Amino acid sequence: MEAEMIAVQRLFGFSDQDLASINKLIPQLSSSALLHTTETLEKVLKQEHHHIFVARDNSPEGGGKIVGMAAIFFEDRLEGWLGEIHSVAVDSAYRGRHIGDQITSQLVADGRLKAQKEKRNIVVYLTCKPERVAANRMYRKYGFEPAAKAIPMRDPWTRKVLRDPVTGKTRYKGTNLYRKLFQP
Ligand SMILES: CC(C)(COP(=O)(O)OP(=O)(O)OC[C@H]1O[C@@H](n2cnc3c(N)ncnc32)[C@H](O)[C@@H]1OP(=O)(O)O)[C@@H](O)C(=O)NCCC(=O)NCCS
16 A cells, blocks of 8 residues: 555544544553543544544545544643643554554654644653553654653562563563653
8 A cells, every 4th residue: 555545634523434443443552441432532522632643544445444543632731731642553454554653753743833832842751561562663763762661570589570471471560651852
């Protein structure tokens, strides 16, 4: 598929098909998150400082369906503006085609734009579990700096790193935290 067939845009309104696509992406982020209804998604979109971006497959086969998403929200705190990135996901059938790249560069552009609009510095944070290898690499590539790191869990007696008995992967306490500063 040509890269230009994928378009990343801010979501202001949605169709039933969009809602279904978003609900297909949510379990790819969290197995415990609730799916959206028309009412709950409308409520999310009404929040002024909460920007939702979606990647659409505009190829003839894709027909404009949503295949990726991300959210960034901004908060005007007493000690300065803060931003948080959440809900970054690309449908498993579409991964590895630079759609995550397109989404992340759109988030970075939005952070920059917001800092210019508010004429204030904005620190944008995001969390990412260490086992999400692709996502961790992607954020670092876009200049998100590690601010805190998840710690491997250890057996209290032997101090050996604990691994999942099924996958063999290291078990962690906490999550990785990244930050990026946007200036006007
Ligand atoms: C993270 C995610 C959004 C990346 O989307 P994607 O469209 O597959 O990513 P891209 O093809 O744009 O690749 C972007 C960068 O991600 C990293 N990456 C992508 N696939 C990777 C893989 N299999 N292994 C390691 N790094 C990978 C690379 O840094 C890559 O850039 P590079 O090719 O220049 O090295 C996608 O894998 C996803 O939805 N994962 C499940 C949900 C998730 O982990 N979300 C993040 C929550 S914090």
